[in-house]
Amino acid sequence: MTADFGDASHISRSGTGPGPPARPGAVLRGNAERPQPVAATVTSRLFQPLTVGAVELPHRVVMAPLTRMRATQPGDVPNELMAEYYAQRAGAGLLITEGTQISPQGKGYADTPGIYSDEQVAGWRVVTDAVHAAGGRIAPQLWHTGRVSHDSLHEGGALPVSASAIPFRNRTSLKDADGNVYRADCPTPHALTVEEIAGVVEDYRRATRNAREAGFDLAEIHGAHGYLLHQFLSADSNQRTDEYGGSLENRARLMLEVLDAVIDAWDAEHVGIRISPIGSFNGLEDPEGAEAGLYLAEQFARRGIAFLHLSEPDWAGGPELTDEYRKELRAAFPGVIIGAGAYDVAKAERLLDAGFIDAAAFGRAYIANPDLPERLRTGAALNEPDQATFYGGGAKGYTDYPALED
Numbered sequence: 269m270t271a272d273f274g275d276a277s278h279i280s281r282s283g284t285g286p287g288p289p290a291r292p293g294a295v296l297r298g299n300a301e302r303p304q305p306v307a308a309t310v311t312s313r314l315f316q317p318l319t320v321g322a323v324e325l326p327h328r329v330v331m332a333p334l335t336r337m338r339a340t341q342p343g344d345v346p347n348e349l350m351a352e353y354y355a356q357r358a359g360a361g362l363l364i365t366e367g368t369q370i371s372p373q374g375k376g377y378a379d380t381p382g383i384y385s386d387e388q389v390a391g392w393r394v395v396t397d398a399v400h401a402a403g404g405r406i407a408p409q410l411w412h413t414g415r416v417s418h419d420s421l422h423e424g425g426a427l428p429v430s431a432s433a434i435p436f437r438n439r440t441s442l443k444d445a446d447g448n449v450y451r452a453d454c455p456t457p458h459a460l461t462v463e464e465i466a467g468v469v470e471d472y473r474r475a476t477r478n479a480r481e482a483g484f485d486l487a488e489i490h491g492a493h494g495y496l497l498h499q500f501l502s503a504d505s506n507q508r509t510d511e512y513g514g515s516l517e518n519r520a521r522l523m524l525e526v527l528d529a530v531i532d533a534w535d536a537e538h539v540g541i542r543i544s545p546i547g548s549f550n551g552l553e554d555p556e557g558a559e560a561g562l563y564l565a566e567q568f569a570r571r572g573i574a575f576l577h578l579s580e581p582d583w584a585g586g587p588e589l590t591d592e593y594r595k596e597l598r599a600a601f602p603g604v605i606i607g608a609g610a611y612d613v614a615k616a617e618r619l620l621d622a623g624f625i626d627a628a629a630f631g632r633a634y635i636a637n638p639d640l641p642e643r644l645r646t647g648a649a650l651n652e653p654d655q656a657t658f659y660g661g662g663a664k665g666y667t668d669y670p671a672l673e674d
């Protein structure tokens with residue numbers, strides 16, 4: 269297949285994994301239907317260095333966050349196998365980890381790692397040491413899934429939380445007693461009180477301190493894809509009448525409070541945020557998403573953060589963003605923009621040359637190609653990812669994909 273995937277999440281559309289519903293024909297396009305990979309040219313911007321806040325990247329191929337559900341249980345602890353997986357991919361300009369819950373409440377899927385306990389911090393330290401030893405750079409994706417979750421994941425069967433207690437249609441991925449992944453409907457969530465919201469902000473602050481302690485190079489806040497911060501942002505999922513609901517400023521309040529807390533716990537140079545302004549994700553429509561994205565980009569720019577990670581609708585089978593919108597976003601955010609979603613070398617080069625993005629994140633292609641940047645640079649063929657092993661399990665389909673020299 270060609271390297272045209274920005275995020276692994278859409279893998280799940282045919283069945284067992286997390287992520288939005290399938291759009292027929294959007295997944296796993298084989299070589300028969302697609303031209304073979306094209307090598308980046310010698311003058312390629314994709315292989316120029318880039319400063320991202322406090323960190324220097326040797327090139328601009330980024331590994332996108334990918335849910336893999338392999339943390340050690342009990343405790344959602346990162347392990348040696350995960351360290352090996354990330355170290356194998358340390359040739360990325362920057363590695364962004366799988367979504368990592370900032371608190372037990374923020375967990376939405378079986379066996380995803382956390383970053384709130386001492387044990388988890390120690391586990392992440394093993395991962396960051398392995399990545400650094402292999403010459404790489406790594407950022408955790410700080411995640412609260414909000415209503416995209418299930419009571420069975422929470423102590424005492426507590427309901428997942430969100431902006432409002434609105435019934436919605438989405439499913440999450442759980443494991444049965446035999447460790448098999450299955451899909452389950454998400455329940456109607458509990459609407460967070462203002463006091464509880466303050467607690468969530470503190471959870472992000474603690475997670476950021478933990479990220480520093482664990483040796484990460486940067487931190488990314490997950491503000492995209494219909495998870496908690498996006499649930500507050502969209503009027504579709506937020507019907508609050510307090511200072512967190514109503515106007516766009518109010519709906520964006522939690523995301524910006526979280527951003528400010530994370531900056532406070534580290535500094536703006538070490539913090540990025542991922543948003544998905546356009547597109548429908550995890551049962552969430554955002555009718556004002558385009559406008560909200562521009563408002564947020566401006567707010568991010570004011571804070572001078574390290575990067576804005578733009579998840580484009582085509583990662584989940586939606587249409588490509590228009591150049592018009594990219595131009596507006598660029599005007600609102602002059603800092604580093606990482607684009608993600610159905611990227612291949614040609615798309616990345618076009619958008620880099622136009623100045624709309626500064627780096628390109630690849631998801632799905634990274635699952636099967638630990639040395640993806642080298643393959644993109646040389647036009648080498650790509651390994652095919654095996655959907656059956658995306659979520660959960662062990663080394664198979666995780667650390668056993670061959671690099672070119674293997």
Ligand code: PHB
Nearest residue numbers: 277286287335367492493
């Ligand atoms: C997923 O696991 O399907 C997933 C996780 C994070 C995202 C999107 C999808 O941002």
